[in-house]
Amino acid sequence: MKEINGKTLKVGTYNNTPLSGSFRENGSIVGLGVAFIVMDILSERFNFTYEIVEPKKNYELGGKTPEDSLIGLLNSSKIDMAAALIPTLLAYREKVSFSIDLDEGVWVMMLKRPKESAAGSGLLAPFNSFVWYLVLAAVLTFAPCITFFTRLRNKMIADDEGVLPLKPSFWFVYSAFLKQGTSLSPEANTTRVLFVTWWLFMILLSAFYTANLTAFLTLSKFTLAIEYPRDLYSKNYRWISAAGSSVEYTVKTEGEDLYYLSTMVANGRAKFLTVRNDLGFLDSVKRGAVLVKEQTVVDHLMYNDYISKKDVEESDRCTYVLAPNAFMKKQRAFAYPMGSQLKSLFDPTLTQIFQSGILEFLKRKDLPSTKICPLDLQSKDRKLRNSDLIMTYMVMGVGSGIAVAIFAAEIVFKRYISVKIHKDKKTKKTSRQSKKSRDYDDTRPPPYDSLFGKNSKFNVEDTRKKMINGREYYVFEMGSGGQRLIPVRAPSSFLYRSDK
Incomplete structure (x- = not known):
């Protein structure tokens, strides 16, 4: 305490608002954010002042020279400490000394709010893909089952019920699937049970489908296509993050949990951008990229964007949304050069600040108490869209x-x-044609040739009349050898007039 009493310390920081940052005022650099509120507490308690030093490229680690990154400035002892919440990664620990853990950093994935839910289109949304495959399999296999059981029963039990062929069985299954009737009338109890089983299956299936479809079309809750970091890889989504950050180190370092994402960096689907202000990320997010950043930073970005849209309808003010699961979690702390005595001096005070909850309060003090632009907007007036x-x-x-x-x-x-x-088959058909003219199906109307002869024109004037039971009839000789009686005065007689 005596060594730093009244002295000026060189304090490094980088722009990661609202956690840390700086701006120029009257030719000098002024710190801002949560980190410098803590620095002011330390400065007042230990009676020292500080001078802010910024890295050239706003990196945590990286660059060609030590001046390009915050870790490089510490490792070269060009600053006395870093006033920023830096992740305590293994590669960082080899170069600098960290204070006690001040908080747990949560990195989230922010993306543009989609217009459609990832659950699928309206008609397919009630069931997932596996259920639809099972329904399709049931429709395709139940008709052969009906044909197989009726054929098996017909061989084992001799009765009047025959075999239901595959074609009518399939049309029964299809019509019942659409909740229509059927012309089939099974007589055996086994076949009736099969029919009832399919009908009950379709009644329950349609009930579940209708209820879930109604819920899907009336609720506004969305399901995002991106929920976990692996979704970025499996669905080949473009994503971005800050260059020289802990995200870049974690993705590019072999042995880390997220190392599999390094292939996306190699093929250009993931990029690490160098920006002085986090607002520079929003243009890429609007074009469909996913931003990976600390949750506190992202919350402030979303809230400031929401506040800036005062003249926009409430339903359109939430432009961005967060994935439900974190990208990664890391402990964060202040950092010092290796062997610095400031660690043992400041750690007791930092411990009191951490245990009192001051840091958590400072990170959320400019944000509302409710969740910012949640996934479910609680809208009750959702209208059906063309999609x-x-x-x-x-x-x-x-x-x-x-x-x-x-x-x-x-x-x-x-x-x-x-x-x-x-x-x-023409020759065979000619030899049997006269026999077929007399043998016809009794269930159908008789053919015209069997009544009046082939190509005959019936003329009432050429026939003779006959009285039978007090009613007058025309007697017509048919080509097959029989007689046809046609009533003369009955109204139905006009049906047989060739000129009518």
Whole structure:
């Protein structure tokens, strides 16, 4: 205390507002931020003044010369201490001496608020991809199951119920999937249980789907595509951070947990920018990049951006949003040159400041008590957008395309393939044609030729009349050898007039 009493210390810092920073006033550099509030407490208690020294490139570590970074200034003993919350990384500990841990730094990922939820489009949102795959598998496999069980039952039990072919079974499954009826009427109890099982399955599935779809379309809660650092790598998102920072060191150092992100630096998807003011990052974020920075810094960026948009509608003022999980967490502290006696002198006072919660208060004192621009904006007047219904347009397009493809296949089959088959069977068909004219399906209306003969024109004037049970009839000789009685005066007789 006697050695520094009345002396002037050289204190280094770098711009990382609101934690630390500086500005020029009347030709001298003035410190600001949380770090210099703590420095003022130390200065008053130990009766010393300080002179602020800034690194040339606003780096924590790096650069070609020691003057480019804060750690370089400390390691070369060109400053007495660093008034900044510096992460206590292993590479830093090899070059400088740290004070007690003052807080735990949390690095977060800030991105532009998306217009659409990452849960998917409106129609697919109620279920995740795995559930949709299982539903598709059920639709494709249940029809063969019905055909298989009915065939197996028909072989083991002799009764009147036959085998349900695959085609009608598939159309039953498809129509029930769309909550429609069916013309199939199973008689066996086994087949009826299969039908009821599928109907119950579709009733429950549609109930869950409808409820979840309603919730998705009416709530404003968003799901971000970026939740963890690994999402940056797996989804190949562009992201940025400060050059010469602890993030750059952690990503580029082999053996660190986030070293796998170094490949993104190599291919240009991750960049470390040199900026004097954190506002310089916002242009890149607006173009779709993800900013990785300390949470306190990001909170102030988001809040200041929100306050600046006074003439904008409330729903559009929250431009940015934070990922729900942290990028990384590191302990932070003040730093001194190796062997400095200031550590043992200042640590008891810094311990009291830390334990009293002054640092946590100072970091949040200019921010509101509520969460800034949360993921869920609690909006109750959400209207459906075109993006919510994009899947309906896709269904219409795909369905129309399939119908056109089937139509083209039918034309090819009936005009080319079936014609060739009919030519091969033409001789056989001619020999059996007279027999087929008499044998027809009783469940269908009789053909015209079986009643009046082929190419015959019925004329009432050429027939004879006959009285039967007091009613007059025309007697018409049919081509098959029988007679046809047609009432003369009944209103239905006009149906048989060729001129009508």
